[in-house]
Amino acid sequence: MGKLVLYGIDPSPPVRACLLTLKALNLPFEYKVVNLFAKEHLSEEYLKKNPQHTVPTLEEDGHLIWDSHPIMAYLVSKYGKDDSLYPKDLLKRAVVDQRMYFEAGVLFQGGLRNITAPLFFRNQTQIPQHQIDSIVESYGFLESFLKNNKYMAGDHLTIADFSIVTSVTSLVAFAEIDQSKFPKLSAWLKSLQSLPFYEEANGAGAKQLVAMVKSKNLTIVP
């Protein structure tokens, strides 16, 4: 196997999704911290690797992949001892993909990044109520994904769970999950939190991000 290098930083949800996958597969890798707050992602060196200047980026023997979703899919497809984390069956895979597109578009970009990027990089501390409402609405969608399933894409763990848990444990900084309204989502979160590698790969970084949000003087505006 090639030498795997993951570029990222712990508070970043998509980086944590890749860390969960690397740990689940028990793969050796080097973790190179790219400090977004020191603008290291805009350095000439990093832009040569990823012109979109996002983290995570995975490098393997000079090959570069970015965006957490294809990174996770690649790692499981290449190194998984079986396909359970990213099924080869096309219908099952389509469900995993749908959940991951949902994470990328609705939870991460629509829900989280649209608040955190202005907050952290332009100190925009006023958050319109409708953005909070959208987050709560997205918890409802997740609850419905779990209607007949223990996990986000069926009866077992997949990379869709890894992706979604990273956003959800960050979005709680803006909207707590009400257990009485979202019982299945709450139970799913607990089951993810009980994974042996959870705390190291996601829990600690999520806490860092939530603490960074809470340190700001946020106000919700109509």
Ligand SMILES: N[C@@H](CCC(=O)N[C@@H](CS)C(=O)NCC(=O)O)C(=O)O
């Ligand atoms: N959909 C992408 C999102 C990546 C992303 O936006 N990462 C943020 C940090 S959480 C970032 O790199 N921001 C810096 C920038 O875009 O310049 C993924 O899943 O990897």
